[in-house]
Amino acid sequence: MVRPFSCIERSQAELIGVIEEKQKTTEKQAEGFIKDLQQEITQLEKRISELNQLSYSEDHLHLLQNFTSTNTAPPTKDWTKVNVHQSSYVGTVRTAVSQLEKTLSQEMKKLLGDVELKCVQKYDVVVTLDPDTANPCLILSDDGKQVHCGNIRKNLPNSTERLSYSVAILGKQRFSSGRFYYEVQVRGKTAWTIGVARESINRKGVHTLSPNNGYWTICLRNGNEYKAAAGPAVLLLVREELQKVGVFVDYEEGLVSFYDVETRVNLYSFTGCTFTERLYPYFCPWPNAGGTNSAPLIISPVNMDADLGGDGGNMSSTT
Structure with missing residues (x-):
């Protein structure tokens, strides 16, 4: 820079x-x-x-x-x-x-x-995808770090944890206090949604992404429309195509922030939130649209300067 x-x-x-x-x-x-x-x-x-x-x-x-x-x-x-x-x-x-x-x-x-960004990166946590919550159309990598949408709906048990309607998946890790941060590579995609969701979200039927319904997310639509699902949606000013997005949550502060990791810019922040349930990382790669959106969402390791260190923050999580 x-x-x-x-x-x-x-x-x-x-x-x-x-x-x-x-x-x-x-x-x-x-x-x-x-x-x-x-x-x-x-x-x-x-x-x-x-x-x-x-x-x-x-x-x-x-x-x-x-x-x-x-x-x-x-x-x-x-x-x-x-x-x-x-x-x-x-x-x-x-x-x-x-x-x-x-x-x-x-x-x-x-x-x-x-x-x-360097300050929030100190609260980097390990996040992996939870296959028990995955929509049957999703394909996960063996290490639980990548997800994309396939063309065939697999025959999987319709457990209470599984997201049956939306093409989405939750992280295994759940957070009930403190601060946490993770990064997701979104390169090559034309549509996606990422953020956090509370435990009691509607996992079976139609739902609208908004804080009122337990979602704090940003998304890409039509290849170049970036929005925050704030209910109503807020259009985000993004000068260059996003490659990697950082997600930061301060549970007690009621804050969810999103960052463009490449340009070090804060994309959007949900503030004044009231969290009373456990929060899960939320990933929706969206349908592959005939191959044009087949690139996976990838949970990426956080790369930050050594002098800042990564102490994992003071978050509390339950896996």
Whole structure:
């Protein structure tokens, strides 16, 4: 990530370059005017010399014959309307400073986002997928870290834990206090939903993803529509396609936050939540849409600087 001081140095160099370029343009313009003026002066001096020679002539007939061609001044430019603008560069500097302020603001947000993300990454926990909760259409990896939707609905026991209607799965780990954090790779997908869900969610019928129904999630739809399922949905401003999403929960604080791990930006936070039940990580890879959404959701290891360490936080969980 580019640091703010580097941005200042780069912006300063760009500003100096612009000013030097404007200086060269102004000097070139002035040199052109000087050249034109010198040519006019030369022509006028030549005409004055011709007139002086005629004024000393005693041949009056010769004087009359040549007077018509010499009494008219050579064509000249109206120099009163010519102006070489001095290089004050006020507008250039103002524009550059405004752009620098914008760049610094963006970089400071990234810097603060980087610090914030590193802080929550300290509460990294091990999360694995619970096959007993998996919708029958889902295919899990042997290590319980990847899930995608297949084309065939498997014949599985319809236990009370299984999500029979939505193409989703819960994590094995459940949390009833403290803080926890995990990351999910979403690269290559056109639709997904991830977040946390309370234990008493409707696992069998139609349901709407919202905090009122026990879901705190964000999702991707149609390949480029990112939303927070806040009931009603909130459209998220995402500049680049998400590759990996971080999920952080502070149970006592009533906070669920989502991060773009690549750009270190907070995507959305549910605040003021009241948790009274155990919470489970929630994953919905959505149908594979003929192969266009066949990439899996992958629970990824958290990569953070060694100097921050990963003490696992002060969360409490039950597996």
